[in-house]
Amino acid sequence: MDVAPRTPPPGQAHVLIAVKDLDRAKSRLAPRLGPADRNALVLAMLRDTLAAARSAPAVGEVTVITPDATVAEAAEAAGARWYRDPEDPGGDGLNGVLRAAARVAASRVADGPLVALQGDLPCLAGTELSEALDRARSYPRAIVVDHHGTGTSALIVGDPSTEFDPRFGAGSARRHLDSGATALAGNWPGLRLDVDTAADLDAAAVLGPGPATAETLHRIGWQPGYRRSTEFI
Ligand SMILES: Nc1nc2c(ncn2[C@@H]2O[C@H](COP(=O)(O)OP(=O)(O)OP(=O)(O)O)[C@@H](O)[C@H]2O)c(=O)[nH]1
Numbered sequence: 001m002d003v004a005p006r007t008p009p010p011g012q013a014h015v016l017i018a019v020k021d022l023d024r025a026k027s028r029l030a031p032r033l034g035p036a037d038r039n040a041l042v043l044a045m046l047r048d049t050l051a052a053a054r055s056a057p058a059v060g061e062v063t064v065i066t067p068d069a070t071v072a073e074a075a076e077a078a079g080a081r082w083y084r085d086p087e088d089p090g091g092d093g094l095n096g097v098l099r100a101a102a103r104v105a106a107s108r109v110a111d112g113p114l115v116a117l118q119g120d121l122p123c124l125a126g127t128e129l130s131e132a133l134d135r136a137r138s139y140p141r142a143i144v145v146d147h148h149g150t151g152t153s154a155l156i157v158g159d160p161s162t163e164f165d166p167r168f169g170a171g172s173a174r175r176h177l178d179s180g181a182t183a184l185a186g187n188w189p190g191l192r193l194d195v196d197t198a199a200d201l202d203a204a205a206v207l208g209p210g211p212a213t214a215e216t217l218h219r220i221g222w223q224p225g226y227r228r229s230t231e232f233i
Pocket residue numbers: 018019020021024025026027028029065066067085093094097118119120196
């Protein structure tokens with residue numbers, strides 16, 4: 001990771017978003033969507049997530065970590081920076097990549113928190129993220145638990161001397177809590193709604209996704225509950 005240092009304004013957060021190769025992304029949607037539609041959806045959800053994160057006054061900088069050139073282009077177009085995945089992230093895909101990115105970011109973060117945010121939050125509002133960041137100030141390490149109550153939408157590490165130590169993956173909320181993180185309370189449906197399955201996407205369509213995701217859902221003809229209602233016929 002060779003990036004020129006640029007220090008975000010004091011007190012503002014540096015948000016890290018990791019996105020894997022589009023060809024491997026959102027495999028749990030494969031039963032409902034072909035590769036082209038899945039790729040378009042991943043990019044659209046990322047665009048909406050980036051737009052919301054960048055609109056939050058509490059956020060000073062957003063960096064996408066990805067091995068994928070198309071994702072990197074989308075990040076740049078949204079005004080975010082990007083790093084390429086390290087050659088050897090340490091054996092643990094997402095968490096290794098985030099640890100490596102955090103090491104680079106930590107060398108130039110002023111005094112704001114470092115945040116690992118999921119990139120599949122199509123209903124995220126900047127105000128939700130700002131509120132969560134504000135609430136996280138009272139804790140050295142905090143998380144936003146996802147809408148299922150088991151995963152993690154965001155890990156917020158406010159104390160730069162604290163190890164970043166991301167523990168994402170299935171059941172990550174418990175692991176983050178065990179690592180000393182505090183689960184933040186707040187009415188943040190968009191921040192909590194990470195989309196991995198058809199049911200999640202249905203929920204996002206109902207809650208109200210950002211413009212990129214809304215347009216993509218329309219274009220690919222996504223019909224909430226379609227399969228579930230016909231499966232039993
Ligand atoms: N840069 C980077 N991002 C990753 C890597 N592994 C996972 N991610 C991202 O981390 C988030 C959670 O990963 P997963 O749940 O494994 O993958 P997903 O694409 O969301 O969904 P599934 O394929 O259905 O598991 C997603 O935004 C992924 O794109 C990795 O090795 N490198």
